Amino acid sequence: MTVDYLQKIDLKNIPSNVSDISKKIINSQYFTPMEIGKYMSSMFKNNKKRNVTILDPGCGTGNLTLALISEICEWSVKPQTIDILLFEIDYDLIQELKVNMIWAKEYCLSMGIELNYIIKNEDFIFNSVKQLQTKQNEKFDYIIMNPPYKKLGTESEHNRSLLKIKIDVPNYYAAFMALSCNLLNTNGQLVCIVPRSFCNGKYFEKFRVNLVENYKLEQIHLFEDREGIFYDDVLQETLIISLINKNPNFSNTVKISYSKDVNFENVSLDNKRLDNIIFPTDDEKIIRMINKEDEEVVEIINNLPCTLDDIGIQVSTGPIVDFREKGTISDNPTLFSLPMIYSENISQGRVLWPIEGKKPGNIKMNEENQSNLRPPGIYVLVKRMSAKEEVRRINAGIFNSNETAREKFVGFDNKVNYYHINKHGLPNLNVTAGLTAFLNSTLVDFYFRTYSGSTQVNVSDLKKLRYPTFEQLEMLGRYTLEENLGQDEVDEFITKIVTG
Ligand SMILES: C[S@@+](CC[C@H](N)C(=O)[O-])C[C@H]1O[C@@H](n2cnc3c(N)ncnc32)[C@H](O)[C@@H]1O
Structure with a gap:
């Protein structure tokens, strides 16, 4: 695609009509720079289907969808049709989203692909919970997302709704991930950019255990510059994770990639066995991303002689x-x-x-x-x-x-x-x-x-x-x-x- 067009969208990354700062905070409106969108899209595997279905929950003005469409249009075996469902709660972003999607449709047509899209100016959580409860929900081949990052209040309507389908998470991004996993076709793929906090910690344990026991981890991308992935005040460290709706096993290989920043120059790649990242005996299934230099330090600490119990403290x-x-x-x-x-x-x-x-x-x-x-x-x-x-x-x-x-x-x-x-x-x-x-x-x-x-x-x-x-x-x-x-x-x- 016309790199030009993606660049143009990138320049509009903070859409002009997001002037209301409080809304930006309420809805966690941090828009993904196109370089990240492109890198995320490159992680998707071509399923070589004639018709592919895509979901983009919390799509903003559609940056990620556009990057993915651009990627699909480059595949040597292209689908004949692409059906996309986009969710965005903020009405003010819908007009710009529509303009972008009309353009994407035209672009796909020029590449011989029919693009159909539905924009839902609705709440993704309420909508998906309802769908999943009826078990009549649509399933998707590809889900791409940069979800909201806020904390999820235990007393909130969203939390109550999620608990009905046994999703118990402390944060919106984990809710979006858990719902998305449930919405994947068999062998369907989710690629999302999210905070790193779910990789360890008690609050995310149930979510993490379900994720790693039922989905095959394909790739985790880390940024060496821990700050500055988004423009302003996203304080948490972020990573990109790619997983497939397929039973995992501990001998699977997981790609761990690193880039200095969002320019993705000199990306380094490590292939690790899953059991090097998640220890099979660990009930909490902590996800440990350890690169070669770190391994030495981890060895030193792991080889120390005592547990805290052993020293009686x-x-x-x-x-x-x-x-x-x-x-x-x-x-x-x-x-x-x-x-x-x-x-x-x-x-x-x-x-x-x-x-x-x-x-x-x-x-x-x-x-x-x-x-x-x-x-x-x-x-x-x-x-x-x-x-x-x-x-x-x-x-x-x-x-x-x-x-x-x-x-x-x-x-x-x-x-x-x-x-x-x-x-x-x-x-x-x-x-x-x-x-x-x-x-x-x-x-x-x-x-x-x-x-x-x-x-x-x-x-x-x-x-x-x-x-x-x-x-x-x-x-x-x-x-x-x-x-x-x-x-x-x-x-x-x-x-x-x-x-x-
Ligand atoms: C972090 S932004 C990312 C936007 C876009 N995906 C991107 O990458 O540029 C999250 C988006 O989710 C939207 N959002 C927040 N809560 C939502 C909800 N419950 N349902 C649907 N969209 C939501 C926000 O308005 C915001 O546009």
Whole structure:
């Protein structure tokens, strides 16, 4: 197709009539640059059918459909007819979509292909759930999409509707993916660009397990530049995934491709067996994208001697939910107030308190909250969420009662994870410093990034990590405290534990 025409559409990528910023946010209107559309389209396999059916849910002004049509028109064996169904909820985009589709029809005609399309200015979720409930739904050979990325409220009508057909997901993009999978013909193919967050994490577990157990993963494309895939404020890391409605098996080969950015210059490709990406014994079916350089780091961490259980330490989410504390949290300390610790208090391996911040740093013990406060001691705290500008995914710091409020109980906010032994502090400062240095090491940070696209650090992730022995952590702690070790030295220490 007339690369020219696609370029023209690309220039209109943020359609002129999307002036209403609130609507842009409500509907997650981030339009796909044509370079991405073209790359996504190149992933589709020619099924050599005479008639192909295509679905584009949340199609915007039809960028992805146009890119796919352009690709199909290049195939040596072309279909005779293409039937396309497009869903777009925003009425303001429909006119531009219609213009683009009229043009696509003409273009197909010039290539000897009959193009039929139906535009539904409707809600894709409600519509598809209804269709799937009646089991009279249409099925498609190809589905291409860049769905909305918003969170799905548990009380929302959309969520209620999805639960009726047992789709239980935390986010719109996963809802669109789950519905689309159900709408694929046997051997039909879905290619979509979505956040990476579904690859791990508890919230996506049911969705992910269903996906990887029932669909054959063909390709995953990752962008090395983690930001800037879309124009502005899409904060999450994105990937392109291609899968086929066909039973998978662990010896399947999956293509893992990388490009620096959306220009797709020098795309590198790795062929991996499925069981290298999803471990067969992993009940959660975490999808781990590990490239060759990362493999070495993963090996080091996987070969560490202990689980967290082995070293007799536990990790939990901070038990204080600040907005549920009525009248017990305050800015100003009193004789009876105790330190209240938030993720903001964690900085450069330490927990600083009090700090000048937005959050009130004092909590009073009462009957309701006393079981959620922890006795004085030394704990390792880890931020549950890192800010976008933070270089590290894992930010750990030592909380030491002796440095804050001696002998006082302490409140840990639920935006921090804390390491403890039966809800008490760790036995000595060396092991605490060692654990903190280990968690803050480049190796652990790198390891986390290989399988986590989200900036969240969940307790389940920390529980799954392998650790040095208790004694090795004590030794590392002693060194870091005495010698003020740099990052390279900490990494070297950890590597030596494994290599002997
Ligand atoms: C991330 S944008 C992508 C648009 C287009 N697919 C593209 O790649 O340029 C998601 C689109 O889905 C639409 N949308 C959001 N919720 C929808 C829903 N429930 N049903 C149908 N469309 C929806 C938005 O209006 C928006 O145009």
